[in-house]
Amino acid sequence: MDLSAINPVLLIASLMVAATPLLLAAIGELVVEKAGVLNLGVEGMMIVGAISGFAISVESGSPMLGLIAAMIGGALLSLLFAFLTQFALANQVASGLALTLFGLGLSALMGQSYVGIKPPAMATLDIPVISDIPVIGPILFSHDPVLYIGIALCAGVWAFLKFSRGGLVLRAVGESHDAAHALGYNVIRVRILAIMFGGACAGLGGAYISLIRVPQWTEGMTAGIGWIALALVVFASWKPWRVLLGAYLFGGINVLQLNLQAAGIAIPVEYLAMSPYLITILVLVIMSADKSGAPASLGRTFHASQ
Amino acid sequence: MMSDTGPLLSISGLTKAYPGVVANDTVSFDIGQSEVHALLGENGAGKSTLVKMIYGLVKPDSGTMTWKGQPFTPAEPKAARAAGVAMVFQHFSLFDALNVAENVALGMEDPPPMRDLARKIRQVSETYGLPLDPNRTVGDLSAGERQRVEIIRCLLQDPKLLIMDEPTSVLTPQEVEILFETLNKLKAEGTSILYISHKLEEIRTLCDHATILRLGKNVGECVPAETSARDMAEMMVGDTLQTPTRSTEKAGDVVLDVSGLSLEPANPFGTTLKNIHFTVRGGEILGLGGVAGNGQDELLAALSGETPTWPDAIKVKGSEVGNLGPSARRRLGILAAPEERLGHAAAPDMSLTENALLTGAIREELTSNGFVNWSGTTSFAENIIKSFDVRTPGTHVAARALSGGNLQKFVIGREVLQRPEVLIVNQPTWGVDAAAAAAIRQSLLDLAAGGAAIVVISQDLDELMEISDRFGALNEGRLSDIRPAAGLTIDEIGLMMGGAHGMEAAHIGAEGTPA
């Protein structure tokens, strides 16, 4: 065992990379849940995003196109969920599960010819001078652009929900769809837009894994990150900045356990590998007492009957 | 200032049908400029559908509306609001977790920035004597204060027509008075008001003109000040009303004894019950009034056993039952009927047979070793339907398929037929037509005559005065002193209900301001 092999600067830098897919998926789901919809299909949308992004960037040679394709892929898949829950009035829990099961199968099918291929690399944002500053440079200024997009998205969602008219309407719809309907807001339209936004974010998060973090394609490679993202929204009490904090916390745990595995610590690999999931449970237990931020209409089906 | 050239809104031949029911059948009437126009009718008469058409929430099947002489077909509430229609809803239009200013902003087309809006809210609330803090969370407000949010939301739009749907059902008599002052002030400023209610005395005091709806049809018009309440009632119901009869029996021993009952609410916007004391004797009906949201649901849950408390907080015939759950209490003869019919008192998608089992399993001995006796349950359900004149094709019908009045008869009948020693009911006739309401009240009186101790929680003061022996009122989770119902004046009742919530200072100020 050699703990000195763990470089704290690299650790923090890779923590941010590990946190980004989680952050993207969770911030998208936060918006969906704020609109009163519980989409348990995050894992499915992520994995479809992962393979859509991977395939398109391999075929086109452009990682940027791949990321856009991933967002479209995630959003398209989320439209299925939107159709089921908003038009067919299906149970949101069941529909979300269906989305995940379907997404896992679909991605495996789509990804058959992409196993073992290396995708084109994404350039990092190496800004001259400041990225060369010791310690701060590698931690803050030499990442891929998507990582910064993730943080910007978090800020954007926060500002949107807090200050904008659209954000107010979205929260209102999530709080009481009956009241929002009575005031003349189009509940279904608001929710579909939110669901698609969540799908695009999850897709982007998935592609981040297959194109940047790993980068390659393997079946089921999201390995529960979508589910952890769902837990993260609860952890964050539906507050964007706490999603960011939570994502970095989870990213940190994951990177740390991987580093400990690599360092050959005396704990068996399997027990280290299960730690992120156990910690997720622990966090859920601690945070579940506080449901104050939960939208009141979360998970309820809306039908304007009369 | 105001032109007398024609009506503000003219409605002619409006018709709207839903599967199985014609909600509005060729309804016509006019609302004049700065007129307070009453829309009078029983529950289910089609009042709500009509105003939803005016507000753009529902599109009429046929008929026309004209607004200041121009055709008026609002496709959505936005269009109606733009024309100058504003509406104060009875339910469903506030967001508990948002603050007052945000709630107001959601009801406006082009809200100013939040800070300006907050200032405007303060300004309007002072002008009209409706004090309100724009930063408070709506879920923490009392029912009367919530209504103020809705009214202010409307006033900020400078409406030409203000629609108010049963506005006084959530107010104390003192608050009603203040509301009427506000409405008269608005009228003097040229605003027309469409006032929906089934409370006749209110309409006689406030309204210039009344249109009466029955079963979706326009059945009459009158000038309320010149028409007796009894005549209006008969137009509304289409029948002569029967007043319940009661036999004057001597009350027996104390059956239900509640002392020092305090309880934290289960949900964040609920009411805390604070040190409640009362007793009810056998053969006696205790009426508990109070504005909605002052602890009614919580009190019923504590008495039915849904939220158990300390053993000695509730005693029945001397034995402590406060910690028992609903099943154990039923075994002892303590039965209850909650306010919300669909989803609380009955399961909407389950059949009447299954709904009979819901509370009847224990006292009617419908199970043995846990196995359900379905034929016995069906005959219990049939018995309820027969004894309480529930109109339904059969026991297999889902609860949600019944009309409000019929389901309420079923729910009350289910408990009454189980020979309760103590019965607690919350809003027994809410949203029920007059005939069914009379039948339900009569059954409660009969049950009391048989020696049961009954607690009726209701927001309908007329109902409570009609059937209770003694009266108390809930206010912010506290119970007033209990007093004999006979001889109580409306002012005394109002003060027991807490007077005007949070209005005293502002009201005094408002009286000094010329209208």
Place this chain on the structure above:
Amino acid sequence: MIKLEKRPMPSRTLSVATPLIAVAITMIAGGLLFSALGKNPFEAIRTIFWDPIFGEFAFYYRPQLLVKGAPLVLIAIGLSLGFKAGIWNIGAEGQYIIGSLCGAAVGLAFYPFDSFVVFPLMILAGALGGWAWAMIPALLKVKFGTNEILVSLMLVYVAEQLLASMSLGLLRNPEGHGFPGSRNFNDYPAGTSWINEAAGLHWGMVFAFIAVIFAYILLNRHILGFNIRLTGEAPRAARFSGVSPTRLILFCLGTSGALAGLAGLFEVSGPGGQVSIDFNVGYGFTAIIVAFLGRLHPVGILLAGLLMALTYIGGEIAQGNLGLPSAAIQVFQGMLLFFLLALDLLTNYRVRFAVKGAA
């Protein structure tokens, strides 16, 4: 313009018909998918749905139907109880793994002791293992209000790691020359779930049938089953009726965990044969589809379990004969659930096509 009208009562006919319609539509959509993959759609559908039962090698595949169907039915029956009450155990895969580990551990501890008590003890251990694993989300939900969906799912990943650890460590075959995986139960007569391996009969099938009957009686004749349905339909009415949510959560999660654990035990000591890293093949997740496809009705679940088993077997044949990727079957199963959920609308709502456009 399409309008939805809520029916006064759910349609019984359509409640039976919608799963059949969903299967039919899925076949059409699946056919399109297969032809998009360059396969002959009719041949593919025939290979999947016809050949296993009536084809040339049906004598071999028919028993397989029960082998694959039994764990699906066993797990889905348990899940359906919770789903009916609005308690979402989606971690059956984890309970399945832990059940198999506990049962196998007991069996391996007795090896090579030959007695009729060994297998019943294994059954007990399997059920207890699954039950205990499901009790984690149940107790956390009861005590802290923690979301059971997320906790039960997280525990699947934990269970998978435990499985890996066990098959590489504690339960590894001491005579296995260092290869991962435990002893094979097919070589241990006292500890195998096979009743007759040649005929493809094992105890899991017996238990699956018992579970179907048990669930049917529970839901239709017993007050506990009524309380489960009531809680799902109207939670407040259930509390008013006197149902204790706590006990219901413990019962539903516990029962589904125990049944999933049993399924795991029967699989590991029979068709699976041994504890190994890739022992679990997703029955716990497919059972969710089975539960919904069977409309949460015990008899429906029995039929749905067999149908789903058919797609597994047919899929394998199609993989061998036509080169159809195995993921295509997964997509096929996912589509089935989609169509089913979408069509569910018809049981509760009437769809009307309004002639008027703007009015």
